Amino acid sequence: MNSKKGAHISPKSKVVWLVGYLGGRGVTVVVEQAAKAVAALSAHDIHIVCVHELPEDFCPIPGVTLHDLKLPRDDDEVACRGLYAWIKQEQPDVVLYNDIPTVEALWPYLPSEVRAIGVLHDVAFGWRRPFIEYQKALNGVAAVSPFVMDALKKDLTSYSGVLRTIDNGTEYPDSVERAAPQGSLHLLFFGAIDRQKGAYDLPSVIRACRRLGLACSLSIIGGEADDLKEEIAQVAGPIEVNWLGRLPRKECFEQLVNCDVLLSLSRGESFGLVTVEAMSMGCVPVGYAEGGTRDIVISGESGVLVPLCDLEGIAAAVQTLDQDRERWQQMSRAASQRAREVYSLEAMGQRYLNLIESVMGSEVAVERCDFSNFRMPRKKYRRYATYVPASVRKRINQIVACSPRLENFLRKYKGV
Structure with a gap:
C-alpha cells in the first residue's frame, strides 16, 4: 500500500x-x-x-x-x-x-x-x-x-x-572565560571505561607523558574497572590520578571547567557528546582523528587530532599545549565557541x-x-550473541581490541 x-x-x-x-x-x-x-x-x-x-x-x-x-x-x-x-x-x-x-x-x-x-x-x-x-x-x-x-x-x-x-x-551552562592554566596541566578522560572508548589506552598515554617529562594530573569520569585501575596505578608515578566514577551531568560540567585537556581516545565515536560538552567549557580536546571526533574538532584550531592509536602523538600534543599556554588559551576559546555555536x-x-x-x-x-x-520477521542478526557464550565473546573482543583498525572494520559489520 x-x-x-x-x-x-x-x-x-x-x-x-x-x-x-x-x-x-x-x-x-x-x-x-x-x-x-x-x-x-x-x-x-x-x-x-x-x-x-x-x-x-x-x-x-x-x-x-x-x-x-x-x-x-x-x-x-x-x-x-x-x-x-x-x-x-x-x-x-x-x-x-x-x-x-x-x-x-x-x-x-x-x-x-x-x-x-x-x-x-x-x-x-x-x-x-x-x-x-x-x-x-x-x-x-x-x-x-x-x-x-x-x-x-x-x-x-x-x-x-x-x-x-x-x-x-x-x-550547556553559562560560558566561562578561561585564563591560561597556571602550574601543571589537568588532563581528563570522560567516557565509558571500555576499549572502544579508549580507556585502556590511558596507561600507554601516561607512560608517553612521563617519557616526555610532563608534569600533569589526570581525572577519570565514567566508572571504574579494577584491572585498568591497577595498571594505571603501576605506571602513574608522579602523575596524580583521580577516579571520579559516574557523575550527574551537572557535576560533570563542574569538573570540565577545571580541566585543561580532554583525552578524546575513542576509536570510532559515532558523534562524541562528551567532546562537545568538554569543549563548551574551554577544555581542549586532544585525540584520534577518527569517527565523529574528526567531524567535531578542527585540528590545530579547536583541538589537536593525531592518527588512530598514535599514543606518542597524543603525549606530544599535550606537551605542545603545556609549553605554549597562549596557544592553549586560543584553542580553548575556539573550542568553546565551536561547541556553543555549531552544537548548541x-x-x-x-x-x-x-x-x-x-x-x-x-x-x-x-x-x-x-x-x-503483521507478522514478526525471523531475527537475522543476533545469532552471534545467541550461540556464542558470553565468556567466549568477551575473550574475542579483547583479542580484536588489540588491533583498533580491525576493531573499527569489524564494528561496521557487527550484526551481520
Missing part, C-alpha cells in the same frame, strides 16, 4: 520521539535535548514515548509530554503490537525512532497517515540493517553525524525520501525542526502494509 500526503504543513502537529528508555547518557540525552529544543522553537505538540521504561524520578522536560508504555524488552511482538495500539489511539503526525530494536519490525506496518523518521545513532551494521530493509516505509532518515551518514549513504543509494545529517547538540541546543533543535517540516511537506510516497497482516 502506497501512502502520499500533500505538502500542507500544520503549524501545530503532533510530533513524537520514540525511545526505549530515558535517564541515561548517549541516545537518551540526545532524545531529551532534541525534543526540548523543538518544543522551544515551534508550536508543535511535542511528546517522548518511552517504549520500555521511564524512571519514576525522571524530571519533567519543559514543553514535552512524557509517556511510559512499559512494553516488554524480551517479547518483540508484544512490544510492536502495544506500540501500534498507542499510535492508533494517539494519532501522531510524525514519529522519530531512536535505537529501539524491539519495535523495528513495526516500521512497514505504521498507519499510512503517520510520517516516520528513522534516526541512526551508530555505524554498526546491526543498527543500519533496519534502515536498509525498511527504507521504503520511511518518510525520512537522519544520521547524527557526517561519520554515521557516510556509512549509511552507501546502503541507501536508491532512497527517495528526506535524507539529512542532524549533528547532535546539547544545553538551539542549533540542533533547528536542524530537527527543518527535518520534521521537510518530511511533513514531502510528496514522496512510502510503502506501508496493512497491520492485520
Whole structure:
C-alpha cells in the first residue's frame, strides 16, 4: 500500500520521539535535548514515548509530554503490537525512532497517515540493517553525524525520501572565560571505561607523558574497572590520578571547567557528546582523528587530532599545549565557541525542526502494509550473541581490541 500526503504543513502537529528508555547518557540525552529544543522553537505538540521504561524520578522536560508504555524488552511482538495500539489511539503526525530494536519490525506496518523518521545513532551494521530493509516505509532518515551518514549513504543509494545529517547538540551552562592554566596541566578522560572508548589506552598515554617529562594530573569520569585501575596505578608515578566514577551531568560540567585537556581516545565515536560538552567549557580536546571526533574538532584550531592509536602523538600534543599556554588559551576559546555555536541546543533543535517540516511537506510516497497482516520477521542478526557464550565473546573482543583498525572494520559489520 502506497501512502502520499500533500505538502500542507500544520503549524501545530503532533510530533513524537520514540525511545526505549530515558535517564541515561548517549541516545537518551540526545532524545531529551532534541525534543526540548523543538518544543522551544515551534508550536508543535511535542511528546517522548518511552517504549520500555521511564524512571519514576525522571524530571519533567519543559514543553514535552512524557509517556511510559512499559512494553516488554524480551517479547518483540508484544512490544510492536502495544506500540501500534498507542499510535492508533494517539494519532501522531510524525514519529522519530531512536535505537529501539524491539519495535523495528513495526516500521512497514505504521498507519499510512503517520510520517516516520528513522534516526541512526551508530555505524554498526546491526543498527543500519533496519534502515536498509525498511527504507521504503520511511518518510525520512537522519544520521547524527557526517561519520554515521557516510556509512549509511552507501546502503541507501536508491532512497527517495528526506535524507539529512542532524549533528547532535546539547544545553550547556553559562560560558566561562578561561585564563591560561597556571602550574601543571589537568588532563581528563570522560567516557565509558571500555576499549572502544579508549580507556585502556590511558596507561600507554601516561607512560608517553612521563617519557616526555610532563608534569600533569589526570581525572577519570565514567566508572571504574579494577584491572585498568591497577595498571594505571603501576605506571602513574608522579602523575596524580583521580577516579571520579559516574557523575550527574551537572557535576560533570563542574569538573570540565577545571580541566585543561580532554583525552578524546575513542576509536570510532559515532558523534562524541562528551567532546562537545568538554569543549563548551574551554577544555581542549586532544585525540584520534577518527569517527565523529574528526567531524567535531578542527585540528590545530579547536583541538589537536593525531592518527588512530598514535599514543606518542597524543603525549606530544599535550606537551605542545603545556609549553605554549597562549596557544592553549586560543584553542580553548575556539573550542568553546565551536561547541556553543555549531552544537548548541538551539542549533540542533533547528536542524530537527527543518527535518520534521521537510518530511511533513514531502510528496514522496512510502510503502506501508496493512497491520492485520503483521507478522514478526525471523531475527537475522543476533545469532552471534545467541550461540556464542558470553565468556567466549568477551575473550574475542579483547583479542580484536588489540588491533583498533580491525576493531573499527569489524564494528561496521557487527550484526551481520
